[in-house]
Amino acid sequence: MTERPIPxxxxxxxxxSHFLLVRRNNRPDKGLWGFPGGKIERGETVMEAAIRELREETGIEAEARDTLTSVDVIIRGKNGELQHHYVLVAVLCDYLGGEPLAADxxxxxxWFEYEEILATPEDKSPAVGRVAQQAMVRHKA
Known part of the structure; x- marks a missing residue:
């Protein structure tokens, strides 16, 4: 556990109207579907990190358009002790090309239909539905 939240x-x-999701291999959301992403590296912008992680995890090419929201992921142990704290910045990206291939x-x-994401939250990471809703509004604007 680090002393500060991990961006x-x-x-x-x-x-x-389909969203690209990945099934995570590692904790904290092992086995759940969520948006591609990962830690921001030193000297890297949020937009650069989103595109790099997207490419590394799926091979998809996209262009970062705008930030949507942030999501706090705070995981506590059985005794309430803090185990993990991530601050995830969701970046709306415009699809450019490629077919998804799981990697990393x-x-x-x-690709998941928007309605399917909302209808089956039990196999998704927390906040996937909320972020997808915000993205649909922004995407149509």
């Missing part, structure tokens, strides 16, 4: 970026990519620390990468 990370999420790439929120929409293609024809994900086992699957697929």
């Amino acid at each position: 990370a970026a999420l790439a929120v990519v929409i293609r024809e 620390d994900v086992s699957e990468a697929e």
